[in-house]
Amino acid sequence: MAAEHHHTPGRFLDGYAEILADAAATGRRLTRDELDSRRALGAKAAAAGHGWRALVGEHLATARAAWPSTASPDDVLPLVEQAMDAFADGYERAQRLVIRQEEAARREFIDDLLHGRGDAGHLAARAERFGLRLSRLHAVAVAEGPVKYDETDPVPRRVEDALFGRFENRRILFTTKNGRMVCIAPGDQEDVLTHFAKQAHAGTDGGQVAIGRPRNGAVGIGHSYEEALNALDVAQRMGFGDPVLHAADLLVFPVLARDRQALLDLVRSTLSPLEQARGGARPLLDTLNAYFDSGCVAAETARRLTLSVRALTYRLDRIHTLTGVNPADPTQRYTLQTATIGARLLNWPTRPL
Structure with missing residues (x-):
């Protein structure tokens, strides 16, 4: 303790001994100005990064040294309590401010990193502070649950505890973004993202996790994040229920969606005739989805749709008649399947085209 006292700057106890001695001698309590001075010094001590234990020890040592020989504990201890309470108030307020500033800086860094904003060199320097080395490959996993989360919610906190409890010494970053949980890990450490996916899926009662491809540098992290988001969007649109999605397995879908006008033309020219069917296009489109998802196996498709094979055959014939494309013909199937996707x-x- 003595060593800690030695390293604690005396300015954080400026006037403390004199205040105690005078107040104890006159039997008064500390004035508002005296308490305010203690609060101000407490805030300065926190801002300077001094530990609370050393500061308490220094105050107690100073109180013993300044203790008037004629004063009783009942005269001095209430004054020490007053002074320490004011000092602690200033110290805690400053610490809360530092925490808020740190959190704001962390949030700003995460936003810049995931969206590719800011100078790459500056991002790399900031990344070291938060445990990332942007010279390495990194992959991003994004977990989505039935509700939106922020970092104070129980689910993200449990996932974070499980993640860092197992990988305490790994250079990983966990956060929430737009109601989703996000984990950034080195690209060669698949076990980290796999564990994150497992914990997030369990914690969200069946939510989905998408993992982007490993990419290099700050820009690469942003791309991996976008890939994970796109994978979740594709899964929602396509009805994929897999608990874990890998963007690398779904690359065909962004390719299809990249030229929106061409995709609109394909869907319109190939599938719009289905709207002439009784009940509209939806029943026949659902039939095509089930047919292609079943590997074009009629019996399995009929089972999924709770139809007889005969009823399914009628629907496929109807699709052929309306579109002019035979879903059972391998040479024509690709166009119809692409339009269905x-x-x-x-x-x-x-949504109308």
């Missing part, structure tokens, strides 16, 4: 990406026919 496009319809799901465009949310047609729920």
Whole structure:
């Protein structure tokens, strides 16, 4: 303790001994100005980064040294309590401010990193402060649950505890963004993102997790994050229920959606005739989705749709008649399947083309 006292700057106890001696001698309590001076010094001590234990020890040592020989504990201890309480108030307020500033800086860094804003060199320097080395490959995983989360909610806190409890010494970053949980990890450490996915899926009672491809540098992290978000969007549009999605497995969908006008033309020219069917396009489009998802196996498709094979065959024939494309013909199937995927990406026919 003596060593800690030695390293605590005396200016944070400026006037403390004199205040105690005078107040104890006259039997008065500390004045408002005296208490305010203690609060101000407490705030300065916190801002300077001094530990609370050393500061308390220094105050107690000073109180013992300044203790009037004629004063009783009942005269001095209430004054020490008053002074320490005011000092602690200033110290805690300053610490809360520092925490808020740190959190704001962390949030700003995460936003800049995920959205590719700011100078790459400056981002790299800031990243070291938060445990990332941007010279390495990194991958981003994004978890989405039934509700939106922020970092104070129980689910993200449990996931974070489980993640860092197992990978305490890894250079990883966990946060929440737009109601989703986000984990950034070195690209060669798949076990980290796998564990995150497992914990997030369990913690959200069946939510989905998407993992972007490993990318290099700050810009690469932003791209990996966007890939994960796109994978979640594709899964929602396509009805994929897998608990963990890998962006690398879904690259065809962004390619299809990249030229929106071409996709609109394909869906319109190929599938719009289905709207002439009784009941509209939806039943026949659902039939095509089930047919292609079943590997074009009629019996499995009928089972999924709770139809007889005969009823399914009628629907496929009806699709052939309306569109002029035979879904059972391998040479014609690709165009129809691509248009069907496009319809799901465009949310047609729920949303008009």
